[in-house]
Amino acid sequence: MGATEKKGEGKADEPKAEDEAKKKAEAAAAAAAATKREDDRLLVDVPAQVALIERSAATKDPKAQNRVLRHSSAIRRKLTAQAVRNAIETFIPEGHPLKPLLATAAAKVPEKPPPPAAAGAPAAAAAAGAEMDVDAQAAEKRTAVCMEVEAYICVLLTTLLIDAKLLDDAAAVSSAAFARVQATNQRTLDAMGAKVYFYYARAHELGGKLASIRSALLRAHRTSVLHHNGLGQVVLLNLLLRNYLQHSLYDQADKLVAKAGFPESAPNNQLARYLFYLGRIKAVQLEYSESFSCLLQAARKAPQRAAVGFRLSVAKLTTIVQLLMGEVPSRSALQQRELEKPLRPYLQIAQAVRIGDLAHFKHVMETSAALFHADRTHTLIVRLRQNVIRAGLRNINLAYTRIPLESIWHKLKIDRLEDVECIVAKAVRDGVIDAEIDHAAGVLISKEVDDLYATLEPQLAFHKRTSFCLNVHNDAVKAMSFPPDAHKGDLEQEEAKRKERLREEAELAQSLAEEDDDEF
């Protein structure tokens, strides 16, 4: 208990009366079992977060707000309905347009079932909560609430409702919050507003009403572009892309990407998301190498430890796209620590494509069809069939200088003999193999492999790598940040140095001129 009290006292800017209230609440809850303490601390936690947000809004310093947002996932895990109800009571003033909606929605959330040891706890906690409400209202009597706090409470409530599977209420609350945020033009609201947008879309997605919010999101995106609200812009862009891709509207998504720019200042997580969506779009449109580079970047920008689900999706898509490009993904990429097991079907596919075994490929496709459908990679995997044939063809081409088409037919298990000739011809045209067909003799003659170093290939590779390194360097220079006024102190010194240098140069010039004179 001591720790929590200290925390309360440590906050100098909180009124004494609230401390009293907390102490009372905690005293009542102290009777409950030890497991209940966690929740009680949250009763304190939410006001503390709100105080941070208020301070950040007043000083226009986004750091404190960012800190709150960073903790949001930890808070979400521990959040209780009572904590949110208290927060609504305390911080949203009477007569506020959202108050009735928020209060009724919050009232619907059932308390988490307490562990059996603490059977008496809920009653005690409820009593404590009620007591605190009375005190808090008497003490604080908030007459106004700043938009940031309002948005924060709405976000908390929405997450609570989503976790409690009350999706309709979550959608209603988030829609209301969305409308409020839209109506406000305040730069300090950007970060919190982005959160509101996100949960607005999330609540609707889980409720299966994704299509209905599309135009609202588009409108919000336009507004945030006009307001130079970079964060809102990227979040909304990603939400829109997700929205389109969920409905397989690749055409619209592609057009959106082409028209809407992606601000450079975007945080890495959003950038990773964006690149993933972009990779998906490009993969569907058969632009595999572009898709691959997007996905690669997405994997690099994504958090390296957390976000397993995201990394898994990226890894799955990357594997398929790489195979479609005719490359074989490295084994280590498919055997990362947490991802190894879910990636196993993809590993099997990769193996089948590598060896060029059509039967094995078909077998894997059939056994894991449900998984591929769920991952929405099935249509891409279907396209791999030709790559399997070609991989087999390439192996044959490397091993034999001259082979009858009939043997190829047997080896690759192609349906009909007549097809073999065309398939081989197409592989030659696409540059998969370097060979020639002699129709009269019915054989495939491999051409000798040229010396690669006699071509321009190494030079191209060199250029590619050099420009990559130079780009990395330039990006690093651009990304360096300096404290705003650090250079000012040096300025005078620099000025003095510059004068000194100028003087020296002038002297030198003079002496040189004199020497010249001497010579003549």
Add this chain to the structure above:
Amino acid sequence: MEAKLRTAVTLFEAFKKEYDSPTCDVDKCTAMLNTLKLRMTEFTSLPPFSGPASPTMQQELMLAREILEHAALLSIRMRDIPAFERYVAQLKVYYNDFATALPMSQRQYPVLGLNLLRLLAQNRTAEFHTELELIPPALHDANIYIKYPTQLEQYIMEGSFNKVLNARADGLYSREGEYFMSMLTETVREEIATCSEKAYKSMSAEHACNMLMLPTLPELSAYVEQRGWTMSNGLITFKQSSDKVLELPSMRLIHETLSYAKELERIV
């Protein structure tokens, strides 16, 4: 509103009768279609509509959808591909956005399948796949109208051109698909020709006829001329891409080297 709808329905019935009759007069159909389209503009609940839905909304939407479907099919008969493309674009609104509000149209998949066939015939593979993604994956194998173009696409991609030709003989689409299939044959022939150029040095005329699906020798010789090949003694020789002498792309190299110099200058 009711009255307008009723006149449109009667007009449409007449149109359908003409359209379905074996001796269909295309010009007459087009004229009727134009009046129908004018009637359609008077419907208040068609997209993009705003305001409250009228009580006859569902009927209006259904009728409009059917008219557009027929219009799309008619435009194929008239070999007007841009018009077909436009009608399909309009129809997609009904198929996607009103999917829950309206009962499924029995012509939906035939029309979408024809659209896929069109994209394939025009060699617009990226768009083909974009469109294909819109169709639920379960139907790719189950629905015959969708399976047909997807199968064809796979054959083309792997190079089994013979199968494409055989599929044409199956003739899923009796009237409308025929036009696209002949377009597709053209596309496939071009593919085969470019493949052959690369893969063969020479080829007997007989085999070439077979491969290129050209029934007679004169047709073949015309085609050979058009591609710039040479034919003598029943043997076609493809124009060999003579071994290119390795040429230094000097301008590019200069450009690249200068850019390295510039960048290095900036770093040091």
